[in-house]
Amino acid sequence: MKRRLLIGLYLVAGLVALAILAFLPGGARAQFDVLAEFELHPIIKLPSIGPVDLSINKAVIYLWITTAVLAVCAFIISRNIKPVPSRFQFVMETLYELARRSIVGAVMKSDQASWFPYIAGAFFFVLVSNLIGLVPLPFAENHQFGFYAATANLYATLALALCTFVFTHYAGIRKHGLVGYVNGWVPSSAPPVLRQLMLLIHAISEVFRLVSLSVRLFANMLAGHSILAVFFAMALIFQNYLAAVVLQAGSIIIYLFEIFIACIQAFIFAILSAVYIGGALDQEE
Amino acid sequence: MDAESAKLLAAGISMGVGSLGPAIGLGMLISKALESIARQPEVSGEIRTDMFIGIGVTEAVALYAFVIALILIFVA
Numbered sequence: 001m002k003r004r005l006l007i008g009l010y011l012v013a014g015l016v017a018l019a020i021l022a023f024l025p026g027g028a029r030a031q032f033d034v035l036a037e038f039e040l041h042p043i044i045k046l047p048s049i050g051p052v053d054l055s056i057n058k059a060v061i062y063l064w065i066t067t068a069v070l071a072v073c074a075f076i077i078s079r080n081i082k083p084v085p086s087r088f089q090f091v092m093e094t095l096y097e098l099a100r101r102s103i104v105g106a107v108m109k110s111d112q113a114s115w116f117p118y119i120a121g122a123f124f125f126v127l128v129s130n131l132i133g134l135v136p137l138p139f140a141e142n143h144q145f146g147f148y149a150a151t152a153n154l155y156a157t158l159a160l161a162l163c164t165f166v167f168t169h170y171a172g173i174r175k176h177g178l179v180g181y182v183n184g185w186v187p188s189s190a191p192p193v194l195r196q197l198m199l200l201i202h203a204i205s206e207v208f209r210l211v212s213l214s215v216r217l218f219a220n221m222l223a224g225h226s227i228l229a230v231f232f233a234m235a236l237i238f239q240n241y242l243a244a245v246v247l248q249a250g251s252i253i254i255y256l257f258e259i260f261i262a263c264i265q266a267f268i269f270a271i272l273s274a275v276y277i278g279g280a281l282d283q284e285e
Numbered sequence: 286m287d288a289e290s291a292k293l294l295a296a297g298i299s300m301g302v303g304s305l306g307p308a309i310g311l312g313m314l315i316s317k318a319l320e321s322i323a324r325q326p327e328v329s330g331e332i333r334t335d336m337f338i339g340i341g342v343t344e345a346v347a348l349y350a351f352v353i354a355l356i357l358i359f360v361a
Contacts, residue, residue: 219348
């Protein structure tokens with residue numbers, strides 16, 4: 001009975017505080033541009049070789065951090081494998097098993113062992129890169145803390161998708177030979193006139209896989225980060241403390257949802273890579 | 286209507302209309318997947334994997350609309 005009374009008192013006090021906040025005037029109006037968070041300015045200027053600019057910018061630093069985190073985790077875990085896993089080892093083992101069973105094992109029919117390293121590598125890289133994007137790091141303008149993910153950059157995701165694209169055709173050609181692989185794109189029962197058209201359509205769809213694989217990851221991370229930025233900065237736009245309190249609660253929910261999205265996108269990237277490579281290895285007759 | 290407001294309108298419409306189809310598709314996809322998991326719980330792992338592949342492919346359509354909206358606002 002006493003506890004209920006206390007909870008009720010807290011609720012009333014909170015509501016009164018919110019009502020007072022609602023009528024307080026806000027602070028100074030701030031200019032806010034969501035997409036400014038995603039602009040890349042060179043942090044360390046380096047000379048460019050021909051058309052290739054070698055300057056170090058935010059995206060490059062995030063890629064380095066991802067690589068470093070992955071390398072350090074892998075190094076620590078491989079030095080010290082115990083029969084009874086510690087918490088850290090348990091997490092890594094679970095992720096490894098997820099990549100081995102649910103991604104490669106569930107999708108690829110043959111040659112699992114030789115393609116597992118690439119697909120697991122892509123999975124871990126995208127996962128760590130997405131998750132690091134949700135940690136505030138001091139690489140925004142003037143060394144402020146800000147959110148950015150290497151995968152919220154089309155060039156990084158396009159490079160990853162190109163790896164899958166190249167490995168898909170490499171796997172197919174190595175297994176079936178060039179002629180056999182291209183012939184396997186269309187069913188052999190198709191009439192010759194239709195065959196060429198189907199080959200053309202299939203070739204176009206192969207290119208569009210590259211586009212969809214890269215744009216999916218890029219747009220997901222960009223959309224998530226811009227929604228987060230809008231929620232975090234909406235208080236500045238509304239100029240109202242009540243809106244600020246409500247929106248900060250909303251931004252926490254969005255943040256948790258983004259963690260989910262980061263994991264799901266890594267899973268989808270890896271599993272689609274496995275589907276494409278597996279499809280090139282085992283062409284249907 | 287000047288060009289700037291037309292751009293903003295087009296971006297809003299492309300995002301809104303472009304997310305209609307994927308939303309319907311995702312609803313159908315997930316409801317069917319859940320139905321089949323309820324019917325056959327023993328293959329829920331495989332169905333869930335396929336469901337996530339489908340979600341990834343369907344959701345990409347809405348994200349194309351998002352990218353086009355961004356291009357309309359900031360690049361075009």
